Amino acid sequence: MQTKTKNKTINNNPIGIFDSGFGGLTVMSTIDEVFPLESFVYFGDTAHVPYGSKSKDTVVKYSKEIASFLVKCKVKLIVIACNTASAFALPILKKTLKIPVIGVVKPGSKAAVFASKNKKIGVIGTEGTIGSKSYLREINKISRCKVYQQACPLLVPLVEEGWNDAEVTASIVQKYVEPLLDKQIDTLVLGCTHYPLLKKTLKKNVGEKIILIDSAEATADEVRNILNKKHLLANTKNKKFLRFYVSDNPGKFKRIGSRFFSKKIFNVKKIEMSC
Amino acid sequence: MQTKTKNKTINNNPIGIFDSGFGGLTVMSTIDEVFPLESFVYFGDTAHVPYGSKSKDTVVKYSKEIASFLVKCKVKLIVIACNTASAFALPILKKTLKIPVIGVVKPGSKAAVFASKNKKIGVIGTEGTIGSKSYLREINKISRCKVYQQACPLLVPLVEEGWNDAEVTASIVQKYVEPLLDKQIDTLVLGCTHYPLLKKTLKKNVGEKIILIDSAEATADEVRNILNKKHLLANTKNKKFLRFYVSDNPGKFKRIGSRFFSKKIFNVKKIEMSC
Numbered sequence: 001m002q003t004k005t006k007n008k009t010i011n012n013n014p015i016g017i018f019d020s021g022f023g024g025l026t027v028m029s030t031i032d033e034v035f036p037l038e039s040f041v042y043f044g045d046t047a048h049v050p051y052g053s054k055s056k057d058t059v060v061k062y063s064k065e066i067a068s069f070l071v072k073c074k075v076k077l078i079v080i081a082c083n084t085a086s087a088f089a090l091p092i093l094k095k096t097l098k099i100p101v102i103g104v105v106k107p108g109s110k111a112a113v114f115a116s117k118n119k120k121i122g123v124i125g126t127e128g129t130i131g132s133k134s135y136l137r138e139i140n141k142i143s144r145c146k147v148y149q150q151a152c153p154l155l156v157p158l159v160e161e162g163w164n165d166a167e168v169t170a171s172i173v174q175k176y177v178e179p180l181l182d183k184q185i186d187t188l189v190l191g192c193t194h195y196p197l198l199k200k201t202l203k204k205n206v207g208e209k210i211i212l213i214d215s216a217e218a219t220a221d222e223v224r225n226i227l228n229k230k231h232l233l234a235n236t237k238n239k240k241f242l243r244f245y246v247s248d249n250p251g252k253f254k255r256i257g258s259r260f261f262s263k264k265i266f267n268v269k270k271i272e273m274s275c
Numbered sequence: 276m277q278t279k280t281k282n283k284t285i286n287n288n289p290i291g292i293f294d295s296g297f298g299g300l301t302v303m304s305t306i307d308e309v310f311p312l313e314s315f316v317y318f319g320d321t322a323h324v325p326y327g328s329k330s331k332d333t334v335v336k337y338s339k340e341i342a343s344f345l346v347k348c349k350v351k352l353i354v355i356a357c358n359t360a361s362a363f364a365l366p367i368l369k370k371t372l373k374i375p376v377i378g379v380v381k382p383g384s385k386a387a388v389f390a391s392k393n394k395k396i397g398v399i400g401t402e403g404t405i406g407s408k409s410y411l412r413e414i415n416k417i418s419r420c421k422v423y424q425q426a427c428p429l430l431v432p433l434v435e436e437g438w439n440d441a442e443v444t445a446s447i448v449q450k451y452v453e454p455l456l457d458k459q460i461d462t463l464v465l466g467c468t469h470y471p472l473l474k475k476t477l478k479k480n481v482g483e484k485i486i487l488i489d490s491a492e493a494t495a496d497e498v499r500n501i502l503n504k505k506h507l508l509a510n511t512k513n514k515k516f517l518r519f520y521v522s523d524n525p526g527k528f529k530r531i532g533s534r535f536f537s538k539k540i541f542n543v544k545k546i547e548m549s550c
Contacts, residue, residue, distance in 0.1 A: 047333050048323060055524045058322050157432045168446045175443070249330045 009231035012239065014039035015223070016075030018066045021049035022160070022253065023193030024081030025260035027104065030216040031079070031223055032242075038227075038234045039241045041073045044257070047247035047273060050156060051084040052126025052192070059128065063089035065273055067097060069245070075099065076232050079219060083125050083191050087134035100226050105129075107222040108189050108215030109138035115211045116187040119145040122180035122210075125191030127151045135191055148183045152176045152192075159194045160256065165201060173198065173205050181206065189213045197260065244268040284506035287514065289314035290498070291350030293341045296324035297435070297528065298468030299356030300535035302379065305491040306354070306498055307517075313509045314516045316348045319532070322522035322548060325431060326359040327401025327467070334403065338364035340548055342372060344520070350374065351507050354494060358400050358466050362409035375501050380404075382497040383464050383490030384413035390486045391462040394420040397455035397485075400466030402426045410466055423458045427451045427467075434469040435531065440476060448473065448480050456481065464488045472535065519543040 015035075017028045021044050028042055043066050045051075051059050063085045070078055078093065078101045080086045086103025093101045112121050112135075123135040130151040139147050155176070158169050180188065188210055190196060196214050203212065227233045234240075246253045250268035257265045290310075292303045296319050303317055318341050320326075326334050338360045345353055353368065353376045355361045361378025368376045387396050387410075398410040405426040414422050430451070433444050455463065463485055465471060471489050478487065502508045509515075521528045525543035532540045 047329065049328070053324070053524075053527075054322065058523045153436050154429070154432050154438075157429050161428055163429075168443050168450070171443045171446070248333045249328075252328075 010235045011076050011232045012039065012234045012236050013074050013076040014041045014241070014243070016041050016043070016070035016073065016078045017081045018043040018045065018063075018070065018078070018085070019082040019193060020045045020051040020085065022257050022260045023156070025257055026193050026196045027079065027081035027216040027219055029261050029263070031220045034220045034224065035227075037236050037240060039236055041070060041075055041243045042245065043070060043271075044244070044246045044253055045273070046249050046253060050126065051082060052128040052153070052156065054084075054128060056088045056132070059085055059088040060092055062273075063093060067093050067101075069271060071097065071099070073243070077102070077223070077226060079223065080104065081193055081219070083193065083215075084128035084132070087129050087132035100230060102219065102222050102226065104193065104215040104219050105134045105138050107218035108191065108213055109135055110142060111215070111218035112187050112189045112213045113139055113142045113145060115213060116145060118184070118186045119143070120183060120185045121145050121147050122177070122183070122185035122188040123147060123149045123191045124152050124155075124176060124180075124188065124195065125149075126156065127153055129191050135189060146183070148180050148185060150176050150180055155198060156192065156194045159197050162259065164197050169198070170201050170205065173201050177202070177205055185210065187211045187213060190215065245271050247271060247273045285510045286351050286507045287314065287509045287511050288349050288351040289316045289516070289518070291316050291318070291345035291348060291353045292356045293318040293320065293338075293345065293353070293360070294357040294468060295320045295326035295360065297532050297535045298431070300532055301468050301471045302354065302356035302491040302494055304536050304538070306495045309495045309499065310502075312511050312515060314511055316345060316350055316518045317520065318345060318546075319519070319521045319528055320548070321524050321528060325401065326357060327403040327428070327431065329359075329403060331363045331407070334360055334363040335367055337548075338368060342368050342376075344546060346372065346374070348518070352377070352498070352501060354498065355379065356468055356494070358468065358490070359403035359407070362404050362407035375505060377494065377497050377501065379468065379490040379494050380409045380413050382493035383466065383488055384410055385417060386490070386493035387462050387464045387488045388414055388417045388420060390488060391420060393459070393461045394418070395458060395460045396420050396422050397452070397458070397460035397463040398422060398424045398466045399427050399430075399451060399455075399463065399470065400424075401431065402428055404466050410464060421458070423455050423460060425451050425455055430473060431467065431469045434472050437534065439472050444473070445476050445480065448476050452477070452480055460485065462486045462488060465490065520546050522546060522548045
């Protein structure tokens with residue numbers, strides 16, 4: 001579907017985005033704002049959510065099947081909008097797929113290194129992401145920094161419960177970030193796609209001086225680079241579409257997903273996964 | 276493996292127990308205490324945990340595959356030690372399997388009706404269990420009671436984080452049980468196998484007057500009835516065994532599972548599930 005008009009190449013195929021559930025919708029929302037002419041296919045693996053507490057082998061198996069589905073949907077680029085899947089499955093999908101694949105860990109790491117002045121960076125994420133040390137490795141590939149990690153298993157269920165601004169959420173956030181603040185970090189990476197919804201609570205806890213890195217924004221920049229470099233930008237005008245697929249519970253996805261996507265979600269289809 | 280000695284029939288085959296993860300270990304622990312001569316095979320579906328937020332179809336699919344595995348292990352009885360799977364899969368497994376199958380909802384409901392004087396019963400559980408209304412239906416089959424339900428999606432991750440006695444846990448528990456206390460319940464069903472670990476915090480919040488129903492204890496009574504009625508009691512003496520299988524992360528299961536089982540867990544094997 002790549003057509004050449006004058007000096008510009010146009011590719012109106014959609015961008016594929018996947019996550020274990022709703023979280024990736026914060027990434028899609030940001031990319032959609034930056035690229036209003038792009039179409040999107042989103043896959044939320046709600047039959048297997050959450051990935052954060054599962055092993056590498058299992059997350060890779062799920063990610064491979066979702067990527068095959070997205071390729072069948074003729075996506076031109078895949079964004080792994082899930083930190084755990086980015087940490088575990090990105091290298092394998094990059095090797096095996098013919099289209100470009102990007103994760104959220106590298107863009108988030110780049111943005112953190114760029115923002116930090118004292119080179120002391122904190123990372124919060126799920127058990128899986130923190131255990132994989134992917135941010136630690138990625139940040140140190142770019143620059144020598146002190147990286148302090150903290151797994152925060154309760155933040156995803158708190159966000160899904162909709163308690164983003166509740167007092168208990170603030171207490172739990174405080175309990176998690178305190179050890180990082182003790183290390184005098186000046187930058188904090190939100191290493192989970194659910195966490196942008198906790199920005200207000202996080203800001204109150206860490207203070208205004210600490211820079212919060214939302215990897216959704218950093219990932220949108222990376223998407224821009226690839227679309228430009230590979231001449232994949234779309235110009236859909238009135239033909240833009242957003243499609244949503246899940247492996248379980250389309251009704252719940254429609255209901256809760258809208259909070260993450262900041263827009264109403266229509267037409268969610270359930271796809272039966274074989275694994 | 277059924278042998279007859281004098282007037283007694285003995286069956287040394289193990290009891291099969293399954294859950295989406297660790298929670299069922301609280302049930303197994305209670306049954307093991309009551310029946311020290313029984314052997315057990317436990318399956319924790321850690322590749323798909325948690326069941327509480329998933330749809331009926333998906334939970335039934337997982338439960339069927341686990342039950343087939345347990346039957347291959349020659350279990351003489353299956354205990355579905357998970358409230359969500361009991362709510363969704365018990366009728367189907369009862370129909371399709373030749374061995375007896377019991378869940379935790381019916382025994383818990385019976386015990387609640389028996390305990391309640393004012394016939395106002397509260398039920399707390401996961402989203403799946405509460406949404407299925409299985410306790411509500413089961414309690415009303417036995418006796419006309421007012422049943423007040425409350426989904427508590429944060430309690431499972433709080434227990435898995437090990438924050439059973441933390442202040443934030445007490446605040447969250449309070450937030451969940453307050454609407455039930457307003458209805459003047461005199462009995463509260465712990466409709467999730469993780470919740471027995473929160474008994475202390477729950478007791479502090481609901482006061483000494485409200486009776487907490489731990490379905491593990493009620494289920495052990497039901498197991499006793501069936502083993503007696505069907506002449507399936509074991510007499511393993513020194514041949515008793517405990518076997519643990521999971522669908523993901525055996526290391527984590529060994530580590531965290533011991534807290535739920537109240538004993539050290541050895542030899543956890545990973546089984547690849549096809550779904």
